Amino acid sequence: MAMLEVEIWRGSGADGAWQRYAVPHEANQTVLDVVTHVQRYLDPSLAYRFACRVGMCGSRAMTVNGRPRWTCRADCPQAARKGRLRIGPLRNLPVIRDLAVDMAPFFEKWRDAEARFVPSADPPDEAVRPDEPERMAADAGIECINCAVCYAACDSVAWNPDYPGPAVLNRLWTLVNDRRDGDRDGHLDAAGAGCHLCRSHQECADACPTGLNPTAAIAGLKRETLRRTLGRLAPGRGR
Amino acid sequence: MKEAWLFAAQRLSALVMAPLVLLHLGVILYAVRGGLSADEILARTEGSLFWGAVYGLFVLAAAVHAPIGLRAVLREWCRWRGAGLDIAMTLFGLVLLVLGLRAMAAVL
Amino acid sequence: MRRGPWWAFLLHRLSGVALAVFLPFHFLVLGLAVERAALDGVLRWTDNPWVKLAEAGLVVLLALHLTGGLRVLLLEFGRWSDRQQSRIALAGGLALLAGFGFLAAAFA
Numbered sequence: 001m002a003m004l005e006v007e008i009w010r011g012s013g014a015d016g017a018w019q020r021y022a023v024p025h026e027a028n029q030t031v032l033d034v035v036t037h038v039q040r041y042l043d044p045s046l047a048y049r050f051a052c053r054v055g056m057c058g059s060r061a062m063t064v065n066g067r068p069r070w071t072c073r074a075d076c077p078q079a080a081r082k083g084r085l086r087i088g089p090l091r092n093l094p095v096i097r098d099l100a101v102d103m104a105p106f107f108e109k110w111r112d113a114e115a116r117f118v119p120s121a122d123p124p125d126e127a128v129r130p131d132e133p134e135r136m137a138a139d140a141g142i143e144c145i146n147c148a149v150c151y152a153a154c155d156s157v158a159w160n161p162d163y164p165g166p167a168v169l170n171r172l173w174t175l176v177n178d179r180r181d182g183d184r185d186g187h188l189d190a191a192g193a194g195c196h197l198c199r200s201h202q203e204c205a206d207a208c209p210t211g212l213n214p215t216a217a218i219a220g221l222k223r224e225t226l227r228r229t230l231g232r233l234a235p236g237r238g239r
Numbered sequence: 240m241k242e243a244w245l246f247a248a249q250r251l252s253a254l255v256m257a258p259l260v261l262l263h264l265g266v267i268l269y270a271v272r273g274g275l276s277a278d279e280i281l282a283r284t285e286g287s288l289f290w291g292a293v294y295g296l297f298v299l300a301a302a303v304h305a306p307i308g309l310r311a312v313l314r315e316w317c318r319w320r321g322a323g324l325d326i327a328m329t330l331f332g333l334v335l336l337v338l339g340l341r342a343m344a345a346v347l
Numbered sequence: 348m349r350r351g352p353w354w355a356f357l358l359h360r361l362s363g364v365a366l367a368v369f370l371p372f373h374f375l376v377l378g379l380a381v382e383r384a385a386l387d388g389v390l391r392w393t394d395n396p397w398v399k400l401a402e403a404g405l406v407v408l409l410a411l412h413l414t415g416g417l418r419v420l421l422l423e424f425g426r427w428s429d430r431q432q433s434r435i436a437l438a439g440g441l442a443l444l445a446g447f448g449f450l451a452a453a454f455a
Contacts, residue, residue, distance in 0.1 A: 192240075196245075200352060202350070264406065312360060
Protein backbone atom coordinates (compact mmCIF):
# COMPACT_ATOMS: atom_id res chain seq x y z
CA MET A 1 0.00 0.00 0.00
CA ALA A 2 1.28 3.47 -0.92
CA MET A 3 2.17 5.53 2.09
CA LEU A 4 2.03 9.28 2.59
CA GLU A 5 4.86 10.96 4.41
CA VAL A 6 3.11 13.33 6.78
CA GLU A 7 4.59 15.98 9.05
CA ILE A 8 2.32 17.48 11.65
CA TRP A 9 3.00 20.41 13.96
CA ARG A 10 2.95 19.32 17.59
CA GLY A 11 3.15 21.68 20.51
CA SER A 12 1.31 24.28 22.53
CA GLY A 13 1.54 28.02 22.23
CA ALA A 14 4.65 29.26 20.46
CA ASP A 15 6.68 26.12 21.24
CA GLY A 16 6.55 23.02 19.12
CA ALA A 17 8.14 20.88 16.43
CA TRP A 18 7.25 18.92 13.30
CA GLN A 19 6.61 15.25 13.90
CA ARG A 20 6.62 12.59 11.17
CA TYR A 21 3.93 9.99 10.59
CA ALA A 22 3.41 7.40 7.86
CA VAL A 23 -0.21 7.27 6.75
CA PRO A 24 -1.62 4.81 4.19
CA HIS A 25 -2.81 6.56 1.05
CA GLU A 26 -6.38 5.82 0.04
CA ALA A 27 -8.66 6.84 -2.81
CA ASN A 28 -10.63 10.06 -2.33
CA GLN A 29 -8.68 10.75 0.83
CA THR A 30 -8.89 14.28 2.21
CA VAL A 31 -6.29 16.01 4.36
CA LEU A 32 -8.74 15.81 7.25
CA ASP A 33 -8.88 12.02 6.73
CA VAL A 34 -5.10 11.93 7.11
CA VAL A 35 -5.22 13.91 10.35
CA THR A 36 -8.06 11.71 11.64
CA HIS A 37 -6.04 8.58 10.79
CA VAL A 38 -3.10 9.88 12.81
CA GLN A 39 -5.31 10.73 15.77
CA ARG A 40 -7.19 7.40 15.75
CA TYR A 41 -4.42 4.92 15.01
CA LEU A 42 -1.03 6.56 15.60
CA ASP A 43 -1.26 9.21 18.30
CA PRO A 44 -4.51 9.83 20.18
CA SER A 45 -3.03 12.92 21.88
CA LEU A 46 -3.15 14.93 18.62
CA ALA A 47 -5.38 17.99 19.01
CA TYR A 48 -7.35 19.29 16.02
CA ARG A 49 -10.80 20.69 15.37
CA PHE A 50 -13.53 19.59 12.99
CA ALA A 51 -17.28 19.28 12.92
CA CYS A 52 -19.27 18.66 9.74
CA ARG A 53 -16.48 17.27 7.49
CA VAL A 54 -18.30 18.48 4.37
CA GLY A 55 -17.29 22.13 4.04
CA MET A 56 -20.19 23.85 5.76
CA CYS A 57 -19.09 24.60 9.30
CA GLY A 58 -15.72 26.24 8.71
CA SER A 59 -14.13 24.77 11.83
CA ARG A 60 -11.22 22.76 10.43
CA ALA A 61 -8.93 25.04 8.48
CA MET A 62 -5.19 24.28 8.69
CA THR A 63 -1.98 25.17 6.92
CA VAL A 64 -1.24 22.47 4.35
CA ASN A 65 2.18 22.61 2.67
CA GLY A 66 2.43 26.30 3.48
CA ARG A 67 -1.03 27.38 2.31
CA PRO A 68 -4.15 27.78 4.44
CA ARG A 69 -6.84 25.31 3.32
CA TRP A 70 -10.08 23.73 4.42
CA THR A 71 -8.85 20.23 5.10
CA CYS A 72 -12.14 18.35 4.72
CA ARG A 73 -12.44 19.27 1.05
CA ALA A 74 -8.73 19.29 0.25
CA ASP A 75 -7.92 16.17 -1.74
CA CYS A 76 -4.63 14.61 -0.79
CA PRO A 77 -3.24 14.18 -4.32
CA GLN A 78 -3.89 17.88 -4.92
CA ALA A 79 -2.48 19.10 -1.63
CA ALA A 80 0.45 16.70 -1.32
CA ARG A 81 3.76 17.49 -2.97
CA LYS A 82 5.58 14.32 -4.08
CA GLY A 83 3.65 12.26 -1.54
CA ARG A 84 4.60 14.62 1.26
CA LEU A 85 2.18 16.53 3.43
CA ARG A 86 3.10 19.12 6.00
CA ILE A 87 0.13 20.08 8.14
CA GLY A 88 0.30 22.94 10.63
CA PRO A 89 -2.05 25.27 12.49
CA LEU A 90 -3.46 28.39 10.82
CA ARG A 91 -1.21 31.46 10.65
CA ASN A 92 -2.06 34.78 12.34
CA LEU A 93 -3.92 33.14 15.22
CA PRO A 94 -2.57 31.92 18.59
CA VAL A 95 -2.00 28.17 18.74
CA ILE A 96 -3.80 26.39 21.57
CA ARG A 97 -2.28 22.98 20.90
CA ASP A 98 -1.08 21.11 17.81
CA LEU A 99 -3.49 21.98 14.96
CA ALA A 100 -6.09 23.78 17.07
CA VAL A 101 -5.86 27.59 17.04
CA ASP A 102 -7.69 30.11 19.18
CA MET A 103 -10.25 31.68 16.85
CA ALA A 104 -11.21 34.37 19.40
CA PRO A 105 -9.20 37.27 17.85
CA PHE A 106 -10.83 36.53 14.48
CA PHE A 107 -14.35 36.68 15.90
CA GLU A 108 -13.58 39.58 18.23
CA LYS A 109 -12.68 41.74 15.23
CA TRP A 110 -15.93 40.65 13.63
CA ARG A 111 -17.82 41.71 16.75
CA ASP A 112 -15.95 45.00 17.15
CA ALA A 113 -16.73 46.00 13.55
CA GLU A 114 -20.40 45.20 14.24
CA ALA A 115 -20.42 43.36 10.94
CA ARG A 116 -23.98 42.12 11.28
CA PHE A 117 -27.32 42.88 9.68
CA VAL A 118 -29.19 45.84 11.21
CA PRO A 119 -32.89 45.74 10.27
CA SER A 120 -33.94 49.01 8.70
CA ALA A 121 -36.64 50.96 10.52
CA ASP A 122 -37.85 52.02 7.10
CA PRO A 123 -37.46 48.99 4.80
CA PRO A 124 -37.90 49.43 1.04
CA ASP A 125 -41.52 49.04 -0.10
CA GLU A 126 -40.81 47.34 -3.39
CA ALA A 127 -39.32 43.85 -3.49
CA VAL A 128 -35.52 43.50 -3.64
CA ARG A 129 -34.91 41.97 -7.07
CA PRO A 130 -32.19 39.29 -7.25
CA ASP A 131 -30.77 40.85 -10.42
CA GLU A 132 -30.34 44.42 -9.20
CA PRO A 133 -26.68 45.52 -8.98
CA GLU A 134 -26.59 46.03 -5.20
CA ARG A 135 -28.14 42.64 -4.54
CA MET A 136 -25.74 40.96 -6.93
CA ALA A 137 -22.78 42.64 -5.20
CA ALA A 138 -24.10 41.43 -1.83
CA ASP A 139 -24.76 37.91 -3.12
CA ALA A 140 -21.22 37.66 -4.46
CA GLY A 141 -19.84 37.67 -0.92
CA ILE A 142 -22.59 35.98 1.07
CA GLU A 143 -21.34 32.37 1.15
CA CYS A 144 -18.64 32.98 3.77
CA ILE A 145 -18.32 30.09 6.25
CA ASN A 146 -16.10 31.98 8.76
CA CYS A 147 -13.28 29.46 8.44
CA ALA A 148 -10.52 32.14 8.80
CA VAL A 149 -8.57 30.74 5.84
CA CYS A 150 -8.43 34.26 4.33
CA TYR A 151 -7.40 35.68 7.70
CA ALA A 152 -4.47 33.25 7.81
CA ALA A 153 -3.53 33.93 4.17
CA CYS A 154 -3.43 37.71 4.62
CA ASP A 155 -0.13 39.57 5.08
CA SER A 156 -1.93 42.75 6.10
CA VAL A 157 -3.32 40.86 9.11
CA ALA A 158 0.22 39.80 9.99
CA TRP A 159 1.57 43.34 9.51
CA ASN A 160 -1.19 45.35 11.22
CA PRO A 161 -2.56 44.19 14.56
CA ASP A 162 -5.64 46.39 14.10
CA TYR A 163 -6.52 45.26 10.56
CA PRO A 164 -9.94 43.57 10.67
CA GLY A 165 -9.07 41.09 7.92
CA PRO A 166 -10.69 40.00 4.64
CA ALA A 167 -13.67 38.09 6.09
CA VAL A 168 -14.97 40.97 8.23
CA LEU A 169 -14.57 43.50 5.43
CA ASN A 170 -16.19 41.14 2.93
CA ARG A 171 -19.16 40.83 5.30
CA LEU A 172 -19.36 44.63 5.69
CA TRP A 173 -19.46 44.98 1.90
CA THR A 174 -22.45 42.61 1.66
CA LEU A 175 -24.23 44.72 4.32
CA VAL A 176 -23.40 48.01 2.59
CA ASN A 177 -25.07 46.60 -0.53
CA ASP A 178 -28.11 45.25 1.32
CA ARG A 179 -30.98 47.72 0.85
CA ARG A 180 -32.85 46.20 3.79
CA ASP A 181 -29.99 47.08 6.15
CA GLY A 182 -30.56 50.22 8.22
CA ASP A 183 -26.99 51.19 9.09
CA ARG A 184 -25.09 51.67 5.82
CA ASP A 185 -23.19 54.66 7.24
CA GLY A 186 -22.24 52.75 10.37
CA HIS A 187 -20.91 49.84 8.29
CA LEU A 188 -18.92 52.23 6.09
CA ASP A 189 -17.45 53.95 9.15
CA ALA A 190 -16.44 50.55 10.56
CA ALA A 191 -14.85 49.64 7.22
CA GLY A 192 -13.19 53.05 6.91
CA ALA A 193 -11.17 52.36 10.05
CA GLY A 194 -9.19 49.63 8.33
CA CYS A 195 -10.07 48.76 4.74
CA HIS A 196 -7.26 50.94 3.28
CA LEU A 197 -4.72 48.63 4.98
CA CYS A 198 -5.55 46.04 2.30
CA ARG A 199 -2.61 45.91 -0.12
CA SER A 200 -4.50 43.90 -2.76
CA HIS A 201 -2.17 40.90 -2.59
CA GLN A 202 -5.29 38.83 -3.39
CA GLU A 203 -3.99 35.96 -1.27
CA CYS A 204 -7.44 35.85 0.40
CA ALA A 205 -9.26 35.43 -2.91
CA ASP A 206 -6.73 32.83 -3.92
CA ALA A 207 -7.21 30.82 -0.74
CA CYS A 208 -10.96 31.21 -0.13
CA PRO A 209 -12.44 27.67 -0.13
CA THR A 210 -15.86 28.89 -1.27
CA GLY A 211 -14.40 30.96 -4.10
CA LEU A 212 -15.23 34.42 -2.74
CA ASN A 213 -13.17 37.46 -3.66
CA PRO A 214 -12.68 39.59 -0.53
CA THR A 215 -10.12 41.78 -2.36
CA ALA A 216 -12.83 42.92 -4.78
CA ALA A 217 -15.21 43.53 -1.87
CA ILE A 218 -12.57 45.58 -0.03
CA ALA A 219 -11.93 47.58 -3.21
CA GLY A 220 -15.64 48.45 -3.14
CA LEU A 221 -15.31 49.57 0.48
CA LYS A 222 -12.25 51.70 -0.34
CA ARG A 223 -14.25 53.37 -3.12
CA GLU A 224 -17.29 54.07 -0.94
CA THR A 225 -15.34 55.19 2.13
CA LEU A 226 -13.24 57.53 -0.02
CA ARG A 227 -16.44 59.00 -1.44
CA ARG A 228 -17.66 59.47 2.13
CA THR A 229 -14.38 61.06 3.28
CA LEU A 230 -14.40 63.50 0.39
CA GLY A 231 -18.12 64.17 1.00
CA ARG A 232 -17.12 65.66 4.34
CA LEU A 233 -15.20 68.35 2.45
CA ALA A 234 -18.32 69.57 0.66
CA PRO A 235 -20.59 71.64 2.94
CA GLY A 236 -24.00 70.13 3.60
CA ARG A 237 -22.96 66.67 2.43
CA GLY A 238 -21.80 63.67 4.42
CA ARG A 239 -21.90 63.53 8.21
CA MET B 240 -10.64 58.98 10.80
CA LYS B 241 -7.05 60.12 10.41
CA GLU B 242 -6.25 56.98 8.43
CA ALA B 243 -9.19 57.60 6.09
CA TRP B 244 -7.91 61.12 5.38
CA LEU B 245 -4.37 59.88 4.79
CA PHE B 246 -5.74 57.26 2.37
CA ALA B 247 -7.68 59.95 0.50
CA ALA B 248 -4.62 62.24 0.37
CA GLN B 249 -2.44 59.36 -0.86
CA ARG B 250 -4.77 58.36 -3.70
CA LEU B 251 -5.60 61.94 -4.73
CA SER B 252 -1.93 62.96 -4.85
CA ALA B 253 -1.29 59.83 -6.93
CA LEU B 254 -4.04 60.88 -9.33
CA VAL B 255 -2.51 64.35 -9.61
CA MET B 256 0.98 62.99 -10.18
CA ALA B 257 0.13 60.30 -12.76
CA PRO B 258 0.05 62.69 -15.77
CA LEU B 259 2.93 64.74 -14.31
CA VAL B 260 5.18 61.68 -14.03
CA LEU B 261 4.31 60.73 -17.59
CA LEU B 262 5.29 64.22 -18.72
CA HIS B 263 8.44 64.08 -16.60
CA LEU B 264 9.47 60.76 -18.16
CA GLY B 265 8.91 62.27 -21.60
CA VAL B 266 11.09 65.29 -20.77
CA ILE B 267 13.81 63.02 -19.34
CA LEU B 268 13.97 60.92 -22.52
CA TYR B 269 13.95 64.09 -24.65
CA ALA B 270 16.52 66.03 -22.62
CA VAL B 271 19.05 63.27 -22.09
CA ARG B 272 19.84 63.01 -25.80
CA GLY B 273 23.30 64.45 -26.38
CA GLY B 274 23.93 64.81 -22.66
CA LEU B 275 22.56 67.20 -20.05
CA SER B 276 23.73 70.76 -19.56
CA ALA B 277 22.68 73.55 -17.21
CA ASP B 278 22.17 75.93 -20.14
CA GLU B 279 19.80 73.54 -21.86
CA ILE B 280 17.76 72.90 -18.72
CA LEU B 281 17.57 76.56 -17.74
CA ALA B 282 16.67 77.66 -21.28
CA ARG B 283 13.59 75.48 -20.97
CA THR B 284 12.53 76.44 -17.48
CA GLU B 285 13.65 80.02 -16.84
CA GLY B 286 10.73 82.44 -16.77
CA SER B 287 8.29 79.72 -17.85
CA LEU B 288 4.91 79.94 -16.19
CA PHE B 289 4.00 76.48 -17.53
CA TRP B 290 6.99 74.66 -16.05
CA GLY B 291 6.60 76.66 -12.85
CA ALA B 292 3.02 75.46 -12.47
CA VAL B 293 3.91 71.86 -13.42
CA TYR B 294 6.84 71.55 -11.03
CA GLY B 295 5.05 73.46 -8.26
CA LEU B 296 2.14 71.02 -8.34
CA PHE B 297 4.57 68.09 -8.69
CA VAL B 298 6.60 69.09 -5.63
CA LEU B 299 3.48 69.66 -3.56
CA ALA B 300 1.91 66.30 -4.51
CA ALA B 301 5.19 64.42 -3.97
CA ALA B 302 5.63 66.02 -0.54
CA VAL B 303 2.19 64.65 0.39
CA HIS B 304 2.53 61.27 -1.32
CA ALA B 305 6.01 60.10 -0.27
CA PRO B 306 5.69 60.53 3.54
CA ILE B 307 2.30 58.74 3.63
CA GLY B 308 3.72 55.82 1.67
CA LEU B 309 6.87 55.67 3.77
CA ARG B 310 4.75 55.81 6.92
CA ALA B 311 2.86 52.68 5.83
CA VAL B 312 6.11 50.83 5.12
CA LEU B 313 7.62 51.78 8.49
CA ARG B 314 4.45 50.77 10.32
CA GLU B 315 4.14 47.42 8.60
CA TRP B 316 7.74 46.32 8.18
CA CYS B 317 9.56 48.11 11.02
CA ARG B 318 6.75 48.10 13.60
CA TRP B 319 7.26 51.82 14.17
CA ARG B 320 3.96 53.37 15.25
CA GLY B 321 2.61 56.26 17.25
CA ALA B 322 3.24 59.99 17.48
CA GLY B 323 7.00 59.73 16.90
CA LEU B 324 6.46 58.23 13.46
CA ASP B 325 3.84 60.83 12.54
CA ILE B 326 6.13 63.68 13.58
CA ALA B 327 9.06 62.19 11.65
CA MET B 328 6.95 61.75 8.51
CA THR B 329 5.56 65.29 8.77
CA LEU B 330 9.13 66.56 8.98
CA PHE B 331 10.12 64.43 5.97
CA GLY B 332 7.24 65.95 4.01
CA LEU B 333 8.31 69.47 5.01
CA VAL B 334 11.93 68.76 4.00
CA LEU B 335 10.72 67.55 0.60
CA LEU B 336 8.54 70.64 0.23
CA VAL B 337 11.32 73.08 1.15
CA LEU B 338 14.01 71.37 -0.94
CA GLY B 339 11.59 71.00 -3.84
CA LEU B 340 10.54 74.65 -3.80
CA ARG B 341 14.19 75.69 -3.46
CA ALA B 342 15.09 73.60 -6.52
CA MET B 343 12.17 75.15 -8.38
CA ALA B 344 13.24 78.66 -7.50
CA ALA B 345 16.74 77.83 -8.76
CA VAL B 346 15.64 76.72 -12.21
CA LEU B 347 12.84 79.24 -12.80
CA MET C 348 4.59 30.28 -3.25
CA ARG C 349 3.68 33.95 -3.79
CA ARG C 350 1.61 34.87 -6.84
CA GLY C 351 1.70 37.78 -9.28
CA PRO C 352 -0.25 40.39 -7.30
CA TRP C 353 2.05 39.93 -4.30
CA TRP C 354 5.18 40.49 -6.39
CA ALA C 355 3.53 43.49 -8.03
CA PHE C 356 2.90 44.88 -4.55
CA LEU C 357 6.51 44.26 -3.50
CA LEU C 358 7.93 45.99 -6.58
CA HIS C 359 5.58 48.92 -6.06
CA ARG C 360 6.59 49.29 -2.43
CA LEU C 361 10.34 48.93 -3.00
CA SER C 362 10.31 51.34 -5.97
CA GLY C 363 8.34 53.82 -3.84
CA VAL C 364 10.83 53.65 -0.98
CA ALA C 365 13.77 54.02 -3.38
CA LEU C 366 12.19 57.07 -5.02
CA ALA C 367 11.44 58.64 -1.63
CA VAL C 368 15.10 58.25 -0.68
CA PHE C 369 16.32 59.60 -4.03
CA LEU C 370 14.01 62.62 -4.15
CA PRO C 371 15.79 64.87 -1.59
CA PHE C 372 19.11 64.40 -3.44
CA HIS C 373 17.44 65.16 -6.76
CA PHE C 374 16.13 68.42 -5.30
CA LEU C 375 19.49 69.29 -3.75
CA VAL C 376 21.26 68.92 -7.10
CA LEU C 377 18.67 71.01 -8.94
CA GLY C 378 19.06 73.64 -6.21
CA LEU C 379 22.62 74.12 -7.45
CA ALA C 380 21.20 75.71 -10.60
CA VAL C 381 21.45 79.16 -9.01
CA GLU C 382 25.07 78.82 -10.07
CA ARG C 383 25.31 77.27 -13.54
CA ALA C 384 28.88 76.07 -13.10
CA ALA C 385 27.93 74.08 -9.99
CA LEU C 386 25.05 72.34 -11.76
CA ASP C 387 27.21 71.67 -14.81
CA GLY C 388 29.80 70.09 -12.53
CA VAL C 389 27.27 67.49 -11.39
CA LEU C 390 25.88 67.05 -14.90
CA ARG C 391 29.41 66.27 -16.26
CA TRP C 392 29.55 63.51 -13.65
CA THR C 393 26.35 62.03 -15.16
CA ASP C 394 28.13 61.66 -18.53
CA ASN C 395 29.86 58.63 -17.05
CA PRO C 396 28.25 55.54 -18.65
CA TRP C 397 27.90 53.83 -15.29
CA VAL C 398 26.02 56.82 -13.91
CA LYS C 399 23.82 56.77 -17.00
CA LEU C 400 23.08 53.11 -16.29
CA ALA C 401 22.12 53.99 -12.72
CA GLU C 402 19.90 56.77 -14.08
CA ALA C 403 18.22 54.25 -16.36
CA GLY C 404 17.53 52.26 -13.20
CA LEU C 405 15.88 55.32 -11.67
CA VAL C 406 13.79 55.80 -14.80
CA VAL C 407 12.63 52.19 -14.55
CA LEU C 408 11.78 52.68 -10.86
CA LEU C 409 9.78 55.83 -11.63
CA ALA C 410 7.99 54.20 -14.57
CA LEU C 411 7.38 51.08 -12.50
CA HIS C 412 5.86 53.11 -9.67
CA LEU C 413 3.70 54.99 -12.19
CA THR C 414 2.33 51.95 -14.02
CA GLY C 415 2.04 49.98 -10.78
CA GLY C 416 0.22 52.91 -9.19
CA LEU C 417 -2.19 53.18 -12.11
CA ARG C 418 -2.81 49.46 -11.72
CA VAL C 419 -3.65 49.96 -8.03
CA LEU C 420 -5.97 52.90 -8.79
CA LEU C 421 -7.72 50.86 -11.48
CA LEU C 422 -8.01 47.88 -9.15
CA GLU C 423 -9.39 49.94 -6.27
CA PHE C 424 -11.58 52.44 -8.07
CA GLY C 425 -12.40 50.83 -11.41
CA ARG C 426 -14.62 47.86 -12.07
CA TRP C 427 -13.15 44.60 -10.81
CA SER C 428 -11.46 42.55 -13.49
CA ASP C 429 -10.16 39.01 -13.19
CA ARG C 430 -7.40 39.81 -15.66
CA GLN C 431 -5.02 40.99 -12.92
CA GLN C 432 -2.06 39.02 -14.27
CA SER C 433 -2.21 40.66 -17.70
CA ARG C 434 -2.39 44.11 -16.08
CA ILE C 435 0.69 43.31 -14.00
CA ALA C 436 2.55 42.12 -17.09
CA LEU C 437 1.53 45.26 -18.97
CA ALA C 438 2.66 47.52 -16.09
CA GLY C 439 6.04 45.79 -15.85
CA GLY C 440 6.53 45.72 -19.61
CA LEU C 441 5.85 49.44 -20.06
CA ALA C 442 8.25 50.30 -17.24
CA LEU C 443 11.04 48.25 -18.80
CA LEU C 444 10.30 49.89 -22.15
CA ALA C 445 10.82 53.31 -20.55
CA GLY C 446 14.19 52.14 -19.23
CA PHE C 447 15.31 50.91 -22.64
CA GLY C 448 14.05 54.14 -24.17
CA PHE C 449 16.24 56.08 -21.75
CA LEU C 450 19.29 53.96 -22.56
CA ALA C 451 18.69 54.41 -26.29
CA ALA C 452 18.36 58.18 -25.88
CA ALA C 453 21.28 58.55 -23.45
CA PHE C 454 23.77 56.56 -25.54
CA ALA C 455 22.56 57.76 -28.95
